[in-house]
Amino acid sequence: MATLSGDAFQLEPQLAAAPLPALLHVAIRPARGWSSLELGEVWQYRELLLFLIWRDIKVRYKQTALGAAWAILQPVFSMVVFSLFFGRLAKVPSDGIPYPVFAYCALLPWQLFAYALTESSNSVVANERLITKVYFPRLVIPVAGVLAGLVDFAIAFSVLIILLLSYGIHPTWTVATLPLFVLLAILTALAVGLWLSALNVQYRDVRYTVGFLTQLWLFLSPVAYPSSLVPERWRPLYGLNPMAGVVEGFRWALLGKTPAPGAMLAVSVLVVILLLAGGLFYFRRMENSFADVI
Amino acid sequence: MSDLAIRCEGIAKQYQIGERETYRALRDALTEAFTAPFRRVQAALRRGDGGAPGGPPTIWAVKDISFEVRQGEVLGVIGRNGAGKSTLLKILSRITKPTRGTADIYGRVGSLLEVGTGFHPELTGRENVYLNGAILGMKKAEIARKFDEIVDFAELTDFIDTPVKRYSSGMYVRLAFAVAAHLETEVLFVDEVLAVGDADFQTKCLGKMDDVAKTGRTVLFVSHSTSAIQRLCPRCILLAGGRIDFDGSTEEAIGRYLRRVATDRYSAAADLEKPTITLASCEWVKREQCIVIRIGFQAPFPLYPPIVGVIVCDSARLPVFGTNQRFEHDDNLPKSMQNGIIEVCVSTSALRAGTYSISLWLADQYNDYCELRDVLSVQVDGPLPSGPQPPRSWIGSARLHTSYKYYEGDPNLMIGDARLV
Numbered sequence: 005m006a007t008l009s010g011d012a013f014q015l016e017p018q019l020a021a022a023p024l025p026a027l028l029h030v031a032i033r034p035a036r037g038w039s040s041l042e043l044g045e046v047w048q049y050r051e052l053l054l055f056l057i058w059r060d061i062k063v064r065y066k067q068t069a070l071g072a073a074w075a076i077l078q079p080v081f082s083m084v085v086f087s088l089f090f091g092r093l094a095k096v097p098s099d100g101i102p103y104p105v106f107a108y109c110a111l112l113p114w115q116l117f118a119y120a121l122t123e124s125s126n127s128v129v130a131n132e133r134l135i136t137k138v139y140f141p142r143l144v145i146p147v148a149g150v151l152a153g154l155v156d157f158a159i160a161f162s163v164l165i166i167l168l169l170s171y172g173i174h175p176t177w178t179v180a181t182l183p184l185f186v187l188l189a190i191l192t193a194l195a196v197g198l199w200l201s202a203l204n205v206q207y208r209d210v211r212y213t214v215g216f217l218t219q220l221w222l223f224l225s226p227v228a229y230p231s232s233l234v235p236e237r238w239r240p241l242y243g244l245n246p247m248a249g250v251v252e253g254f255r256w257a258l259l260g261k262t263p264a265p266g267a268m269l270a271v272s273v274l275v276v277i278l279l280l281a282g283g284l285f286y287f288r289r290m291e292n293s294f295a296d297v298i
Numbered sequence: 299m300s301d302l303a304i305r306c307e308g309i310a311k312q313y314q315i316g317e318r319e320t321y322r323a324l325r326d327a328l329t330e331a332f333t334a335p336f337r338r339v340q341a342a343l344r345r346g347d348g349g350a351p352g353g354p355p356t357i358w359a360v361k362d363i364s365f366e367v368r369q370g371e372v373l374g375v376i377g378r379n380g381a382g383k384s385t386l387l388k389i390l391s392r393i394t395k396p397t398r399g400t401a402d403i404y405g406r407v408g409s410l411l412e413v414g415t416g417f418h419p420e421l422t423g424r425e426n427v428y429l430n431g432a433i434l435g436m437k438k439a440e441i442a443r444k445f446d447e448i449v450d451f452a453e454l455t456d457f458i459d460t461p462v463k464r465y466s467s468g469m470y471v472r473l474a475f476a477v478a479a480h481l482e483t484e485v486l487f488v489d490e491v492l493a494v495g496d497a498d499f500q501t502k503c504l505g506k507m508d509d510v511a512k513t514g515r516t517v518l519f520v521s522h523s524t525s526a527i528q529r530l531c532p533r534c535i536l537l538a539g540g541r542i543d544f545d546g547s548t549e550e551a552i553g554r555y556l557r558r559v560a561t562d563r564y565s566a567a568a569d570l571e572k573p574t575i576t577l578a579s580c581e582w583v584k585r586e587q588c589i590v591i592r593i594g595f596q597a598p599f600p601l602y603p604p605i606v607g608v609i610v611c612d613s614a615r616l617p618v619f620g621t622n623q624r625f626e627h628d629d630n631l632p633k634s635m636q637n638g639i640i641e642v643c644v645s646t647s648a649l650r651a652g653t654y655s656i657s658l659w660l661a662d663q664y665n666d667y668c669e670l671r672d673v674l675s676v677q678v679d680g681p682l683p684s685g686p687q688p689p690r691s692w693i694g695s696a697r698l699h700t701s702y703k704y705y706e707g708d709p710n711l712m713i714g715d716a717r718l719v
Contacts, residue, residue, distance in 0.1 A: 032401035055432040066420040139392040295394040
C-alpha cells in the first residue's frame with residue numbers, strides 16, 4: 005500500500021533533491037508522570053506570550069466608560085476607605101507615615117498581586133479554545149495572565165508619585181530595589197496562580213475560591229496595618245506569607261523609613277521559590293490532560 | 299529513513315466516558331483519595347482483562363494507529379464521526395497525549411483544527427491577524443511580511459481596521475482562513491477547515507490548499523468531504539472504530555468509506571435551547587418496498603406544526619428525492635408537538651438498488667432548527683436480481699415504472715392504424 009501512494013505522488017523525487025535544512029524533530033510520547041519543565045520552549049514562544057499579554061491589556065477596558073481610569077480608581081478608592089476606617093476611626097498605627105501614603109504603598113503591590121492571581125487562576129479555563137485547538141507550551145497562559153497586570157500597576161504607580169510629592173516625601177536610594185519587590189509580587193502570584201489554574205481545569209471550585217482567598221489574604225498581609233504590630237519573634241513566621249515580605253519591602257523601598265524587612269523577607273523569598281518550583285512541576289504534570297478534561 | 303515526515307507507531311488514546319458533563323468537585327476527589335488504594339488493589343487483581351469493571355467506563359478513541367508519511371506527501375484521513383479522526387489529529391498536533399504508542403514528526407508543525415482560534419471580537423481585523431498568526435506559531439516578522447497577502451486573500455482590505463465583532467460571519471471566516479492558509483510549516487495538519495465561507499470562497503480555499511500541497515509540504519488532511527480529499531490527496535487512510543481500516547489509494551478508501559457509512563441509527567443529546575433531533579433511525583422494509591425513517595425530537599417549546607424534512611441522496615451524493623410537510627401537505631399533521639417521534643415512509647419502488655444516504659431537518663412553520671446532513675444511510679435492494687448495469691452516472695438512481703408494447707411490421711404502413719394514434 006505504501007508503494008501505491010508513492011507511485012501516485014510525483015513530487016517526491018524533486019523534493020528529495022531539494023536540500024532540506026536539518027528538520028526539527030517532534031517526538032510524541034505517552035504522558036509519564038512528572039516531566040521536565042522545558043522552560044526553553046516557553047522562551048521560544050515568547051512572541052506568543054507577548055501577544056497574549058497585549059491582547060489582555062487591549063481588551064480589558066474595551067467598552068468601559070472610564071477605560072484605563074479603572075486602574076487608578078480601584079487603588080485610590082481602597083486607599084480612601086482604608087484611611088477613613090483604619091487610619092482615622094480605628095487609629096491603626098502606620099509607623100509614623102501619613103496613613104494614606106502608608107496604605108497606598110501597600111495597596112499598589114497588593115492590587116498587582118490580587119489581579120495577577122485572579123487572572124492567572126482563571127487563565128487556563130478562560131483560554132479553553134486555545135488549549136483544545138492549538139499546541140503551544142501551556143505555561144505561556146498563566147504567565148501572560150500574571151504579566152498583564154503590570155500595566156495597571158504602572159498606571160496606578162503614577163498616582164503614588166503625585167501622592168509622595170504632595171506629602172513631600174522623597175524616596176532614598178532604597179527605591180532602586182523596588183523592581184525586585186515587584187518581581188517578588190509577580191512571582192508570588194504566578195506560584196499560586198500555577199497551582200490554582202491547573203486545579204481549576206479539573207475542579208471549578210477554584211473559581212469560587214479565588215475571590216475569597218484574596219480577601220482573606222489581604223487581611224493576613226500588612227496592607228491596612230504595619231507588620232510591626234506582629235511581635236518581633238513571630239515576624240519570620242509571618243514571612244511565610246510572601247505578600248508580607250512584598251508589602252513591607254515596598255514600604256521600605258519607597259519610603260525608606262521603616263526598617264528593612266530582613267528575616268521576614270528571606271522567609272518570603274524562600275517560600276516563593278518553593279511554591280513556584282512546585283507549581284511549575286505540578287502544572288507541567290497536569291497539562292497533559294488539560295485538553296481532555298477542560 | 300531521511301525523507302520521513304511522520305511516523306506513527308501504535309498510537310492509542312483512551313478516554314473515560316460517562317460523568318464527563320459534570321465537573322469534578324473537590325468533594326469527589328477527596329472521597330476518591332480515600333477509596334483509591336482499595337480500587338488500585340482491585341485493579342491490580344484484575345489486570346489483563348482490558349476494560350476495568352467497577353472503574354469508570356473507558357473508550358478507545360483510537361487504537362493501534364501506525365502509518366508513515368513521507369515528506370511532501372499529502373495524506374487524506376476519512377472516517378465517520380467518532381472514527382477517531384479528530385483524536386488522531388489532536389495527538390499529532392500535541393494538543394493531547396497518546397495513552398500508548400509513539401509518533402515522530404520531522405519538521406515544523408502547524409495545525410489548523412479550527413479557523414479563527416483565538417480571534418477576539420473586540421480586536422480589529424488587523425490585530426486579530428497578528429494574534430491569530432502568533433497563536434498558530436508564526437513569527438511577528440513573518441506575519442508582517444504576509445500581511446497584505448492575507449488581507450487580499452480575505453478580500454477585506456476596507457474593513458481591516460474594524461473590530462471583528464462588526465464583521466459578518468462570512469467575513470470572519472474568510473479572514474480566519476486567510477491567516478491559516480498562510481501558515482508555512484513543513485508539516486501541516488488540517489481538519490475540515492475548508493468548509494467555510496460561501497461557495498466561491500470555498501473554491502478559493504481548495505485552490506489554496508492545492509497550492510500548499512504542490513509546494514512539497516507534508517499535509518495530513520482530515521475531512522468529511524470526499525470530493526476535497528479526492529482532489530487533494532493521492533493517498534488516504536480510512537479510520538473506522540478508532541483503527542485504520544484501509545491505507546492506500548484515495549479512490550479505494552472513499553469507496554470503502556461510502557460502503558461503511560451505512561449507518562441506520564443516530565442519537566444526540568437534547569439541547570435545552572433549541573429543538574433538536576435526538577434520535578433517528580431508518581430501515582428498508584422489503585415487503586412494503588419503503589424506507590421507514592423515524593425521527594425523534596425534543597424541543598424546549600412546542601413546534602407549530604412539527605415539520606421534518608427528508609432528503610434522500612444516492613451514493614454519488616446527488617439528491618434523488620426530498621420532501622417536507624411545508625410544501626407537500628400532510629393530512630395527519632398535528633397542530634403542534636413538543637417531543638415525539640415522527641415516522642416517515644418513503645416508497646422505494648422507484649429506486650434502483652444501492653446505498654442511499656439520508657439528510658434530516660427539523661423545523662416549524664417559520665423557523666429551521668436542526669439539520670443533519672447524510673446522517674443515516676440505508677441499503678435498498680432492487681426487486682430484480684441485479685445483473686451487469688450501466689453506471690449510475692448514465693442512468694440515474696430513479697427507476698420509474700416503465701412498460702413496453704411491441705408492434706411488428708412496416709412502420710410506414712402502420713401510420714393511421716387506430717391503435718397507434
